[in-house]
Amino acid sequence: MELVPQLIINGLLYGSLLALPAIGFTTIFAVLRFPNFSVASIATIGAFAALVANVDLGLPIIASVAVAFLVAGAVGVATDKIVLQPMRPYGALTTAIASIALTVVLENMVRFGFGNDIRGYDLPILRDWRFWGIRVGPQQVENLIVSAAVMTALFLFLRFGRFGKAMRAVADNPQLALLKGIPTERVTQLAVFIAMGLVGIGGVLQGLGTAIDPLTGFRFILSIFAAAVVGGLGSIPGAVAGAFVIGIGEELSLVVLDATYKSTVGFFAILLVLTLRPQGLLGRKRA
Amino acid sequence: MHKTFHVRRRQFLAGTAAGASLLAMPAIVRAQPAALRIGTLTPLTGAGGNYGPSMRDAIVGVVDAVNGAGGVLGQPIEIISEDTQTSPEAAVRAARKLVDLDGVSAVMGTWASAVTTAVAPVCWESARMLFTVSGADSITQLPHMGYIIRTQPNSQLQIRVAAEFMIAQGAQRMAWIGPQTPFAESSIAIMAEVAAANGASMESLIYEADKTSYRSEVDQIMAGDPDFLLLGGYATDTTVLLRDLYQAGYEGGMIGPAYAVNQSVLDALPAEVLEGVFTWEGTPDIGSGAYARVQEILGVDVVDPYSAQTYDHANLCILAAAAASGASGEAIRDAVRTISQGDGEAVDNALDGLEILAAGGAVNYTGASGPCDFTEIGDITGTQFLIKRIEGGAAVDFERI
Numbered sequence: 001m002e003l004v005p006q007l008i009i010n011g012l013l014y015g016s017l018l019a020l021p022a023i024g025f026t027t028i029f030a031v032l033r034f035p036n037f038s039v040a041s042i043a044t045i046g047a048f049a050a051l052v053a054n055v056d057l058g059l060p061i062i063a064s065v066a067v068a069f070l071v072a073g074a075v076g077v078a079t080d081k082i083v084l085q086p087m088r089p090y091g092a093l094t095t096a097i098a099s100i101a102l103t104v105v106l107e108n109m110v111r112f113g114f115g116n117d118i119r120g121y122d123l124p125i126l127r128d129w130r131f132w133g134i135r136v137g138p139q140q141v142e143n144l145i146v147s148a149a150v151m152t153a154l155f156l157f158l159r160f161g162r163f164g165k166a167m168r169a170v171a172d173n174p175q176l177a178l179l180k181g182i183p184t185e186r187v188t189q190l191a192v193f194i195a196m197g198l199v200g201i202g203g204v205l206q207g208l209g210t211a212i213d214p215l216t217g218f219r220f221i222l223s224i225f226a227a228a229v230v231g232g233l234g235s236i237p238g239a240v241a242g243a244f245v246i247g248i249g250e251e252l253s254l255v256v257l258d259a260t261y262k263s264t265v266g267f268f269a270i271l272l273v274l275t276l277r278p279q280g281l282l283g284r285k286r287a
Numbered sequence: 288m289h290k291t292f293h294v295r296r297r298q299f300l301a302g303t304a305a306g307a308s309l310l311a312m313p314a315i316v317r318a319q320p321a322a323l324r325i326g327t328l329t330p331l332t333g334a335g336g337n338y339g340p341s342m343r344d345a346i347v348g349v350v351d352a353v354n355g356a357g358g359v360l361g362q363p364i365e366i367i368s369e370d371t372q373t374s375p376e377a378a379v380r381a382a383r384k385l386v387d388l389d390g391v392s393a394v395m396g397t398w399a400s401a402v403t404t405a406v407a408p409v410c411w412e413s414a415r416m417l418f419t420v421s422g423a424d425s426i427t428q429l430p431h432m433g434y435i436i437r438t439q440p441n442s443q444l445q446i447r448v449a450a451e452f453m454i455a456q457g458a459q460r461m462a463w464i465g466p467q468t469p470f471a472e473s474s475i476a477i478m479a480e481v482a483a484a485n486g487a488s489m490e491s492l493i494y495e496a497d498k499t500s501y502r503s504e505v506d507q508i509m510a511g512d513p514d515f516l517l518l519g520g521y522a523t524d525t526t527v528l529l530r531d532l533y534q535a536g537y538e539g540g541m542i543g544p545a546y547a548v549n550q551s552v553l554d555a556l557p558a559e560v561l562e563g564v565f566t567w568e569g570t571p572d573i574g575s576g577a578y579a580r581v582q583e584i585l586g587v588d589v590v591d592p593y594s595a596q597t598y599d600h601a602n603l604c605i606l607a608a609a610a611a612s613g614a615s616g617e618a619i620r621d622a623v624r625t626i627s628q629g630d631g632e633a634v635d636n637a638l639d640g641l642e643i644l645a646a647g648g649a650v651n652y653t654g655a656s657g658p659c660d661f662t663e664i665g666d667i668t669g670t671q672f673l674i675k676r677i678e679g680g681a682a683v684d685f686e687r688i
Contacts, residue, residue, distance in 0.1 A: 003506060010502045017499075108332075116336030118526050120555035128534045137502075137534050206499050210527045211555045215333075219497045251503045259494040259504050260467045 006134050007251045013140045015227075015247025016147045017209070018220065021202030022227035022239035023154065024195035030171040030234040031191045034092040038079060038099045039199045039224060041106035043217030046072035046200020047207040048114055055122050064121075065146060065204050072200020073193040079106070080192050103218070110214040120211045143205045150201060151240065154194070158236070167191050171234065223250065226266035230273050232283020241281050245269065322362040323614040325350065325604060326369065326385035328406065329396035329597070333373025334521045337551055338593045341585050342396045342420075343368050345594040348584030349601035353637050359609050367391060371398065375405035382409040392608070392616045395600040397421060398593060399521075400442075400469040410434055415616035416623070418600035420593045423469035427664040433620045435665045436603065438596040438656050440569045440672075442470040443477055448672050448688055449517055449542055449567050450481035456540060456565075458515035460488045464508050464528065465519020466496035474519055496524055505531045518543035526552050533560040542567060545592075545675065545682075558680030566682060569656070570673035571595035577602075577635035577655035592656065599654035603627055605637040606652055609644050626650050628660040 021043055028036045049071035050064035059067065083102050087095040128135040158164030166187045169177040178184045202224075203217055223246050231242025249265045257264070273280055327346050329339035347366060354363045367389045369381035378397065385391045386409055393416035397403040400423035407426065410417040411434040419426065419435065422442040427435055453461055461482045463475050475491040482489035490511040494504045505528070508516070516532070518525050518541060525547040532541070545568035553561060571578055571592050581590045581598045604619055606626040611618035625631075626640065631649030634640040640650040652659055657670045675682040 003510060006506050007503050010500075010506070014500060014502075111332060111336075116332055117551040118523055118555040120526075120557075125530055125533055125557050125560055127536055130536075135506075135535060139534075210499050210530060211523075213523055215497070215523070216499070219499050254503050254507055259492055259507070262495045262498065 002133055004252070004255060007254060008248060009134055009136060011248030011251035012244065013136070013144060013247075014251060015244035016144045017202065017205050018223055018227050018243035018247055019202075019240045020147055020150060020205070021199045021220070021224045022231065022243045023151070023236050024197075024199035024202070025224055026228040026231065026234055026236060026239040027191055027195040027198075029228065030236075031167065031188050032088070032095075034084075034088070034095040034099070035225070035228075035233070036080075036084070036099045037096060037221065037225075038076075038084075038102040038106060039196070040217040040221040041103040041110070042072050042076050042079075042196050042199045043203030043206070043220075044107060044110055044212070044214060045075050045203070045217075046197075047203035047212040047216050048110055048119075049200065050204040050207070051119055051121060051212060055119075058122075061121070061123065061208070062146075065201055068200040068204045069197035072203070073197030075106075076196020076199070077189055077193045081189075103221075107214050107218065114214070116214065118211045118213045121208055123208065137209070139209055143208060146201075147205060150198065154198070154236075163187070163190065222263055222266045223247075226269050229270050230280055232280025235280065235282045235284070238280050238282030245281070321360075321614050322365055323359055323605065323608045324365045324367065324389060324391040325601065326367050326382075326389060326391035326394045327396050327597075328369050328371055328378065328381055328385065328394050330373040330398045330402070331370035333371070334523055335371070335373040335398040337522065337549060338398060338546070338591055339370065339373075339396075341587075341591065341594040342398070342597040345581055345584055345598040346395060346601040348581075349598055349605070349637060353605055353641070356638055356641075359605050359637075359641060360612065360614055364605065371402045371406075373399050373402065375399075375401050378402040379405050379409060382406040386410065386413045386415055391415065392614050393418060393600075393604045393619055395419075395604065396593075396597045400426060404429070404469050407431055407435060410616075413616070414620075416604065416619045418597075418604065420596045424473050425469050427662075427666050431665070433665070434616065436600075436623060436661055437665055438599055438654075438659065438667055439592075440670050441666050442474055444670075445544070445567075445569070445672075446470075446474045446477045446517075447481060449544075450478045452565070452567065452674060452686075452688070453515045453517065453540065453542060454481065454485045454487060456515065458487055458540065460490075460512060460514045461517070462490040462492070462508055462511060462513035462515070463517045463519055464492045464494070464504070465517075466521070466524055467493050468496075468519070471519060474517075478517060494524075496520070498524070499527065501528050501531045502535070504528075505535045505537070509535060509537060513539055515540040515542070517541075518547060521547050522549050522552050526555050529556060529560055529564070541565065542674075544568065545673075548677070548682075553677070553680055553682070561677045561680065564677045565674055565685065566677070567672055567674045568592055569670045570687070571655050572653075572657050572671075575635060575653070575655060577653070580636060581655045590655065595655035599652075599656050599659055602637040602640070602654060603652060603659065606634075606640045606644070606650060609641050610650075624661060627652050628658075 046068035050068040053059040053064040053067040087098045227242035231238025329342040331339040371378035395418035400421040403421035411431045420439045479489045542565040545566040607619040607622040611622035631651040672688040674686040676685040
């Protein structure tokens with residue numbers, strides 16, 4: 001078994017899992033101009049919503065993913081309206097800190113509802129396929145397909161739909177968008193709904209390959225944040241690129257670093273990008 | 288409206304006389320000893336969240352029984368419960384509150400070794416006892432001045448038992464894989480020693496605890512083609528790891544501590560992933576009177592080893608305070624070995640022990656977790672281990688060592 005090609009494949013597959021929540025995170029930053037760290041718990045909530053749909057209601061996985069999208073989106077919009085919107089006049093930093101508090105509250109609400117135990121979806125665990133000494137898990141391939149399908153749908157929706165244009169206008173200049181008659185408040189809420197829905201799907205996909213508990217989302221928040229920063233905060237294609245950079249970087253780091261230091265890749269990437277290219281890989285320079 | 292009190296001369300004299308005679312009494316009569324205050328500091332949430340609530344309940348059960356019979360030192364015992372969140376930062380905040388604000392004399396039930404390591408200085412610097420169930424060797428080697436008592440076999444003993452079991456099962460290429468914990472390095476060293484003594488090879492990999500996948504780590508450890516793995520983590524990461532090992536097609540033997548390959552892991556993973564995995568644990572003294580009491584307190588058939596231990600913590604603490612006639616951490620520290628070992632009458636609960644102590648006798652407490660005899664640095668001197676094998680999704684007793 002060749003280690004380096006295997007690590008690159010592992011990184012690509014991990015990157016595809018990171019991409020959706022990273023898109024969600026960066027979209028919220030694009031329209032609302034603050035990093036919303038409550039995505040950690042929203043991912044967990046998505047994962048648990050799909051668990052209820054799959055295990056308790058017996059729905060198939062694809063339907064459970066849709067449930068996760070709706071529930072995570074709804075919780076995301078509701079918490080934004082109730083908790084974060086009143087904070088926004090006090091600045092991005094205040095709102096970001098409030099979002100950290102929010103994620104702790106949401107995580108503990110999941111604990112109250114579901115307990116601390118680790119849960120698994122009603123899915124068989126299959127042995128990996130092997131091609132030329134490289135192994136790939138059937139579940140990972142399925143996750144990759146779901147992730148790619150959702151991303152394609154999103155790009156088409158944003159590129160060709162009226163909403164996509166409206167969202168870009170609001171992200172560019174909310175005042176101007178309002179003057180042009182774009183209902184910025186509604187556009188913002190819909191953007192948050194879609195973004196948080198994607199984060200929820202990210203939580204499910206993460207859980208399908210492993211297991212879930214109330215800390216599921218918290219475990220990959222640093223990678224999500226790093227992916228968004230590396231790609232350029234506010235840039236959706238950037239978030240996808242950033243997700244793959246971080247995914248591959250974390251896995252490849254095992255060649256030179258102890259496994260204990262895997263997370264330093266995220267920190268290091270953030271540091272490097274903020275120092276050398278603050279706008280990120282695909283972000284736009286701000287005046 | 289004002290109300291004026293008139294004190295008559297006779298009343299004044301009587302009051303003064305009473306006050307004076309009170310002052311003349313010996314100090315011991317005048318000063319009712321302070322009530323014993325116990326702080327439970329168990330992992331109610333986080334990786335240890337499966338155990339924390341029942342660990343706390345076992346302590347509360349002991350305290351309720353003693354309070355029902357009048358308490359200790361003539362007063363009811365007070366109990367304050369906090370959550371470690373299985374996080375050293377949160378645990379230190381909670382310990383500071385217990386020590387500084389609530390004024391407890393003893394903190395009991397810290398579970399994860401990293402948590403205990405962080406909480407221990409808070410306790411010994413304020414001269415409070417710390418009763419723990421953590422296994423890392425380094426804990427009792429801290430300069431704790433006698434303020435730490437642990438009922439869990441230390442990791443040296445645990446790992447040696449597991450490594451020798453692996454050899455007995457025919458392991459030739461042994462490997463340790465687990466997260467960074469205070470016992471990771473020492474576990475690897477002990478396993479390497481056992482492997483070398485038996486002509487087996489040994490590999491190890493320490494990973495980061497909170498990751499959602501260990502595929503690449505599995506690729507790395509499997510590059511050495513091990514035939515028996517020791518899984519050194521906790522339940523959450525072990526769930527991820529077991530799954531990744533199965534998917535990678537690993538077919539060799541595996542053993543993990545029972546706290547990591549626990550019921551929640553069995554529930555979360557399909558049976559085929561866990562088939563043939565061994566677990567091992569220091570086992571409670573099943574069949575003892577103390578064990579039956581914990582069963583009754585918790586209302587369960589099977590008591591986990593940690594709740595059995597915290598039951599012992601509470602009993603040891605109460606008996607030590609009674610034997611010392613004092614509720615301070617120092618008094619408990621000085622007296623704990625006088626009631627846990629020696630020639631005293633064997634007892635398995637605080638109520639019986641308190642009666643014997645009140646009658647001027649000596650006691651030797653033997654608890655739900657085992658004999659509860661301690662070395663100078665606070666380690667238990669012996670315990671029994673139970674090896675189980677997972678068959679068809681359930682852990683079946685395999686061997687007692």
